[in-house]
Amino acid sequence: MIEVLEGGLQTTIQDGGRPGFLSRGIPPAGAQDFYSLSIANLLVGNDLTPPPLSRADPGAAGLEMVVKGVSLRFLDETVIALAGADMAATLDGTPVDRFRPIVAPAGSVLKCGTVKSGARGYLAIAGGIDVPLVIGSRATYVRGAQGGLEGRALRKGDRLTTFAPAAPAAALARRDLAGLPSAPEEPNVIRVVLGPQDFMFTAKGVETFLTAEWKLSPVSDRMGMRLVGPPLELHPRPDYLTRDAGSGPADIVDDVIPVGGIQVPGGIEPIVMGVENPTAGGYAKIATVISADLGKMGQIPPKGSLTFRKVRAEEGIAIIKDIWQKLRDARAALDAA
Incomplete structure (x- = not known):
């Protein structure tokens, strides 16, 4: 049993999410930075x-903490691991490192x-957080009051339970990253596929998009991350588009918005869609962030800077396949040790 002493700014239970239901109005949710949650799970022997x-099993549920973290009391001995942003964590007042298993008495x-x-x-x-499955996942979708703990962020007084760990604490405490990096390279370079x-x-508008330095607006969340930078030039609008979609320079007839899609309302302040993205929208999408870099995007702090780099769709697919294979290889090696 785990007692929540402070909930932090927005701490939610997340796993790999529930993809495949956008047509029914349900975004995937799940960890915005899948890699960080995955290596934390790796370190404590979880799925x-x-x-x-990816449509794979969503894996073990853990906690995602945004900007300000949670405080917890562990009522039973367990093993934990921290990854992602440095939140200056302490255990009983002693600083603890990220990216390694920690025995919590x-x-x-x-x-x-x-x-x-x-x-x-x-x-x-260790074991993963035990909350009910909702459409095959334990991920929290706060706007839909779905999944996690009662469909909401954690707050003081909540109690969490976990499944049984995969191994005794002493064995889990010996695990490591098995050669995996703790974070992706070039954290402020976000790779995109145009369109x-x-x-x-x-051409000038696309070049501006790819060469400008963008800053993340504080008006950002798991649904969308708004960017501040130069305006992006659009072609003159044909009459039919004005008639059918509206007079705004980037207005289109509503269509599906992919996770990672970058809408540009009015040609200014692009919005990168996160894992709680709306299912459809009426603004032109200049590009789409590749799956491998959605986590990078989620780690940009408010007012932090980033640039975009164009890749081909085939490259984006190869990159995420390689990352996933290396994670599974590391898991297999640690489990066999």
């Missing part, structure tokens, strides 16, 4: 968190503070 939209208190770098911290607990409506932007 891995799969890449976004019965009665011990974990305190996670305000982020020192990054934006989202992840906590995995689906990049043709609405002029």
Whole structure:
């Protein structure tokens, strides 16, 4: 049993999410930074968190903490691991490192503070958090009051239970990252595939998008991450589009919005859609963030800077397949040790 002493700014239970239901108005949710939750789960012997939209088993549920972390009291001995943003965590007042398993004795208190770098911290607990499955996942979708603990963020006084750990604490405490990096390279470079409506932007507009330094607006969340930077030039609108979709320079007839899609309302302040994205929208999407870099995007802090780099769709697919294979290989090696 785990007692929540402080809920943090927004701490939610997340796993790999529930992809495949956008047509029914249900976004996938799940960890915004799947890689960080996956390596935290790896360290405590849990099932891995799969890449976004992969249709794989969602893996073990852990905690996603945004900007300011949670405080917990562990009523039973367990093993935990922290990954993602540095939240200056302490266990019974002693600083603890990220990216390694930590034995938390019965009665011990974990305190996670305000982020020192990054934006989202992840906590995995041996066995994984035990809450009911909703459409095949334990992930919290707050706007839909779905999944997690009563469909909401954690708050003081909540109590959490976990499934049985995969091994005794002493064995789990010997695990490591098995050669995996603790975070992706070039954290502020976000790779994108142009489209689906990049043709609405002029060559100058696309070049501006790819060469400008963008800053993350504080008006950002798991649904969308708004960027501040130069305006993006669009082609003149044909009459039929004005008639059918509206007079705004980037207005289109509503169509589906992919996770990672980058809408540009009015040609200004692009919005990168997160894992709780709306199912449809009426603005041109200049590009789509590749699945492998959705976690990078989720770790950009408010007012943090980033740039975009164009890749081909085939490259994006190869990158995420390689990451997932390396995670599974590391899990197999540790389990066999």
